[in-house]
Amino acid sequence: MSLELFSQYIFAGITYGIIYAIVAIGFNIIYNTTGIINFAQGEFVMLGGMTAISLNHFLPLPLAIISAVLFTMLMGGLIEIVFIRWLQKPSVLRLIIITIGISILSREAALHVWGDSVRALPYFTGNVVSSVDILGASISPQVLWVLAICYCLVIILSLFFKFTPLGREMQACAANRLAATLCGINAKNMVTFSFMLSAAIGAVAGCVVSPITSSQYDMGTGLAIKGFTVAVLGGLGNSMAAVAAGLLLGIIEAFSVGIGFPLAFQDAIAISILLIILFVRPHGLFGNKEAAGLKEF
């Protein structure tokens, strides 16, 4: 394998990997504050991309994307308020089924609003054929956009959780909900915020990746599974590890295509990794076994 080909695969892997990582962080944010795995996480990505595409017909691209992100954020909050907020001590099984139902409903709603055609946002700069040479590999400028925006997002998120009052309140809820409530934090609002936040970052991912992978009403499930794989691979709840795990999965997938692994089974790789990691190391590659022992697997 030549250096050009090698760096080509690396870049392809990183692009997909960072998207998986963003979806995984979405899972983590909600999981940390509520202990719920939101099976509708992939639908936020779809919703963000599709809304931006529709808005782009009469709004300039940056404005369309910002509105789409805000819209998805609103939907995320709304979903939490309507379906989850008022439940009293719901069982895990019940929450799983509810979020699966939400995922189906969003998908079907998208099907009826947008139809089953494949759409895409225009490239942020340049077009399909424009490319930049890096280490001998031809990279679409969009890939650089994806990388730049997603890395900024990860950094902003970690700063948000470390330094802003709201972020710290959310962290407090994640660490110990009862103690946080006793300190005067409204835990229920934090849950709503966490849904809004993870919907928003899902929507950002949906927008930046749309020119490369296109958007379709049913893209959510596949992304959700891979995002979950990455979240578990990194250790559920650990966002920085999710980024590393996301890049790992992305690169594995890219190279599996490179060595001639059939494309049709590409999804099977991620799922096999998920199954293996669940069976062998459910606390994740970077997770702490003792800390994980306190969680319900």
Added chain:
Amino acid sequence: MDLKKITSIALLITLVVGIQLTTQLTGTSYYLTQLTMTMYSCLLIIGLCLVMGYAGQISLGHAGFFAIGGYTSAALTTTNLLEALERGSGCVGLLNKMGLLVSSTSLFGEPMLTVHPWLACLLAIALTVLVAFAIGIPVLKLKGHYLAMATLGFGIIIYRIVLAVAFLGEADGISDVPGFTLLPGLTVNGDIGNRITNYYIAATILIIGFVLLLNLIDSRVGRALRAIHGAEDAADAMGINTARYKLYTFVISAVFAAVAGILLTHYTGGISPGDAGVMKSVRYVAIVAIGGMASLWGALSMGGLLNFLSLRGFFGSYDDAFFGAILILIMLFAPQGILRLSLWNKFKGGKKEVQ
């Protein structure tokens, strides 16, 4: 079997016969086709009900087991082995000598030599049991979200496999699957003339499966399962081998799904990747949830009703959306299932408190 159970089953049989006679009298016997398909789906659903309601484990991959059964049987009964026999394959020759292969002519008049449906059926069930054990042993150690995701992942892998393997027909699936002669004169196939027979075959198999499960949950095993569902650690402490019970229930329900897949495939004459899709698995879970999780009667009645309406195209293009919506509504407002809404309980006089 106590008296109550026998009367309920007798009522069920009366209902089955009654429906057939009604369609006969009103000249609507075309309903029987969908009813037959519905009953095979119900076979899967009551099996899933055992896992979800009684053992308390969620499975989002049951369409996968359905597909393993259906596809194995379909592939074996449609692959022409004549060439392999002429090439002198020892295995095929041995099967032929044992009378386990059947010759026929294809639609284009070519001679065909295929595996006997009974052998195909047994092999399909054996494969399902094998896969269910292989998947079940590690998966059932997981709980909650992890179990849901792992079974979902299993379902997607099966879906990807049937979609990508040329031998299994890729996106087209397998068609022209021959009928399955259970006993001389009793053939599972889609012939119009054979409709009433098939209706009763499906009903008989469903009722046998149902009675088996009813007896199972009233047995020592059933009580152990309920203990596991209630509090797994406590059950474990009482000396119940929780891992083994969960695994066996999982395998039993996988076999139910596979049998449903085999029979439905022979009945409709084909199977396609859509039957292995995630949405199908979710739909089965939805129906069990609507029926009230730990209620075989609920699963059976809701499975019958909703599958039939869906097959009749009652929900139009909102089919999946309907199941999604009902899933949410039930889980929000009636997590004990539609038959145990508080109103209904009052109507029954609140006589029986079900945990």
